[in-house]
Amino acid sequence: LGASARAIRDVALTRRDGAHVLAGARPTGSCGPLSFAAMVSAMEQSGLGRSDSLAVLQVLGRYAIGWVLYEQSTEPDRAGPSSEASFEFGLRALLQGIEDRLKTGAPVAHLVAIPA
Numbered sequence: 001l002g003a004s005a006r007a008i009r010d011v012a013l014t015r016r017d018g019a020h021v022l023a024g025a026r027p028t029g030s031c032g033p034l035s036f037a038a039m040v041s042a043m044e045q046s047g048l049g050r051s052d053s054l055a056v057l058q059v060l061g062r063y064a065i066g067w068v069l070y071e072q073s074t075e076p077d078r079a080g081p082s083s084e085a086s087f088e089f090g091l092r093a094l095l096q097g098i099e100d101r102l103k104t105g106a107p108v109a110h111l112v113a114i115p116a
């Protein structure tokens with residue numbers, strides 16, 4: 001999951017306004033193991049329900065795109081940690097929170113509105 005969020009960020013950073021382009025795009029399913037369908041399937045096979053799988057992917061994708069949107073619309077903060085280090089900190093926090101909720105058996109999907 002972390003690799004897919006990093007891949008989204010990396011792709012968005014390759015183009016000016018890449019975050020805007022990706023924000024309006026829909027997965028095509030042509031990215032092999034990182035395709036949306038493959039990731040949902042892998043999570044379902046590990047015991048996660050479909051709604052929770054979709055919620056997790058939605059949250060991580062929006063985090064990555066939102067982060068790049070910020071990176072591409074502001075000047076770098078030279079005084080603080082690098083943008084990459086801050087992205088990684090936030091990503092680890094998200095992944096840990098998701099893992100903690102799943103360990104307790106608490107559903108994730110009810111936290112995120114997922115269209116039917």
